[in-house]
Amino acid sequence: MQLQYPNKKTSQEIFDSIPNVPLEILKTSNNSNMLIQANNLLALKQLIDNYDLAGKIDLVYIDPPFATNNTFTISEGRAATISNSSKGAIAYEDTLRGFEFIEFLRERLVLLKKLLSDKGSIYLHIDYKIGHYVKIIMDEIFGIENFRNDITRIKCNPKNFNRKAYGNIKDLILFYSKTDEPIWNEVRIPYTEEDKQKLFPKVDKQGKRYTTIPLHAPGETLNGNTSKPFKGILPPKGRHWRSDVSILEQWDSEGLIEWSDKGNPRKKIFFDDREGKKMQDIWEFKDPQYPIYPTEKNINLLHSIIKTSSNEDSYVLDCFAGSGTTLKAAQQLGRKWIGIDQSEEAIKVIQKRMTNIKADLFTQEIDFNFLKQTEVSLPSCAI
Numbered sequence: 001m002q003l004q005y006p007n008k009k010t011s012q013e014i015f016d017s018i019p020n021v022p023l024e025i026l027k028t029s030n031n032s033n034m035l036i037q038a039n040n041l042l043a044l045k046q047l048i049d050n051y052d053l054a055g056k057i058d059l060v061y062i063d064p065p066f067a068t069n070n071t072f073t074i075s076e077g078r079a080a081t082i083s084n085s086s087k088g089a090i091a092y093e094d095t096l097r098g099f100e101f102i103e104f105l106r107e108r109l110v111l112l113k114k115l116l117s118d119k120g121s122i123y124l125h126i127d128y129k130i131g132h133y134v135k136i137i138m139d140e141i142f143g144i145e146n147f148r149n150d151i152t153r154i155k156c157n158p159k160n161f162n163r164k165a166y167g168n169i170k171d172l173i174l175f176y177s178k179t180d181e182p183i184w185n186e187v188r189i190p191y192t193e194e195d196k197q198k199l200f201p202k203v204d205k206q207g208k209r210y211t212t213i214p215l216h217a218p219g220e221t222l223n224g225n226t227s228k229p230f231k232g233i234l235p236p237k238g239r240h241w242r243s244d245v246s247i248l249e250q251w252d253s254e255g256l257i258e259w260s261d262k263g264n265p266r267k268k269i270f271f272d273d274r275e276g277k278k279m280q281d282i283w284e285f286k287d288p289q290y291p292i293y294p295t296e297k298n299i300n301l302l303h304s305i306i307k308t309s310s311n312e313d314s315y316v317l318d319c320f321a322g323s324g325t326t327l328k329a330a331q332q333l334g335r336k337w338i339g340i341d342q343s344e345e346a347i348k349v350i351q352k353r354m355t356n357i358k359a360d361l362f363t364q365e366i367d368f369n370f371l372k373q374t375e376v377s378l379p380s381c382a383i
Contacts, residue, residue: 002140003133005099011110011141018045027370032315035327035354036340037347038373040319043340044111057115057338058183058314061305061326063125063297064105089345101130106137108319113141115317116178121148121309125297127171135174142176149175153301154284173283187308188276200271212258212266217242233263242267279304293323293349302329310335324350331357331366342373 009017021042036043047053112122122142126134139147151173158167191199200209216235220227225244227235231252235241241248248265251257257265285301302325310316312334318326321339327350330337341347354366 001136001144003099003102003136005102008099008103009107014107014110015045015114018042020045020049022046022050022374023371024374025369025371027368029367029369031367031369032336033327033331033366033368034338034371035321035347035350035368036338036371036373037342037344038340038371039342040340041107041111042373043371044108044115044319047338048111048114053315053338054114055117056315057112057317058117058120059306059310059316059335060112060116060120060122061125061302061316061318062108062112062122062320063295063318063322064108064320065101102133102137105134106141109138109141112317112319113178118179119181119183120178121182122176122178123151123305123309124174124176125153125171126174128168131172131174138174138176142178146177146179147175148177148182149173149281151175152282154282155287157286183309183311183314185308185311187279187304189279190276191271191274195277196271199277200269204268209271210268212268215242215248215257215265215267216240230265233265279308291323292353293346296323297325299325299329302326303333306330306333306335321350322346324353328353328357 018041021038023036023038023043023046038046109122109124116122124134124138135147135150152170153173154170156169158169161167196209200211202210202212204210215230216239218238219240220238225246226241228241228245230241230245230248243251248257251267252265256268258268259265283301283304285298285304287298288296306316306326306329310330310333314335315338316326316330316335317338317340319340321327321341322343323346324339327337327339331354339350341350351370354368357366
């Protein structure tokens with residue numbers, strides 16, 4: 001399935017149409033981290049052609065413009081959204097609409113796919129107004145078979161709008177991988193007290209909370225130890241024991257099996273032995289109340305994504321770097337990072353945020369390579 005619209009280029013046409021504009025190195029570092037002030041289309045091609053990074057990026061997170069037709073500013077250290085106004089320094093302009101916006105985003109996604117490693121993933125943050133069109137182009141570029149999740153992100157408290165529609169408290173994150181074997185470090189989140197009471201309703205003689213699960217699973221096995229009798233009991237018809245009978249015997253001797261009045265065995269699962277619960281596809285990471293840069297995102301959101309879909313030796317890339325939240329989170333988690341933004345105001349904010357970063361109970365001085373586009377060969381666009 002593909003979107004068809006005027007002036008849609010092929011992937012090769014996109015790549016060939018981007019001029020080769022070198023990046024000037026303004027500051028060097030011994031590490032691999034890079035902050036690049038440039039049109040991100042030019043910079044991404046440079047990373048592919050001249051920095052040998054094609055196929056080496058394990059994680060991309062981007063929070064591009066949302067086709068809102070707004071101008072975003074910074075005034076006296078506070079972020080704001082304005083339309084047709086000249087107040088404050090312009091952080092970026094989000095003025096592309098319709099298929100112009102879709103093609104703008106698609107051009108960058110084509111290059112990002114080239115940069116992703118075979119174990120890489122991309123998370124694209126977008127809103128409900130344009131997100132369904134964006135999903136179609138991501139299906140086209142990355143393959144619908146590599147679609148992982150449409151994550152709902154609760155972004156704010158309920159608001160009372162006068163429009164004739166339900167209130168909007170969420171946006172979405174489209175999560176794709178390059179192949180069917182992405183990096184996946186499953187993050188567990190702590191149980192709430194309500195979870196503890198609801199999910200582990202039983203209490204043993206020592207006061208430990210637990211629940212029980214069946215010892216058998218669907219599917220009949222004719223041979224093997226999972227079809228043999230346990231304590232003289234066979235698994236129900238059409239089912240088999242979840243574990244080898246010798247393991248069931250061990251669990252029973254350790255008091256980890258609960259027997260019902262009718263002699264039905266179930267495995268005990270103790271609350272104290274669980275690391276937490278699996279994250280689902282609805283996340284509550286609300287935006288900062290007083291952002292230093294427009295559309296600044298919750299850093300815990302980025303911590304979660306980076307922990308899950310990258311390793312400590314991974315490159316993390318954000319080519320709509322904005323306030324630098326992705327870069328800060330990557331630094332705190334020991335990843336290598338690359339941030340790209342064209343906005344002078346964004347670069348100022350990022351440089352300030354990256355001067356001192358607290359990680360693991362200490363504050364570290366952050367060193368990174370700083371590069372800048374040598375000339376403007378494309379029209380300034382919303383970054």
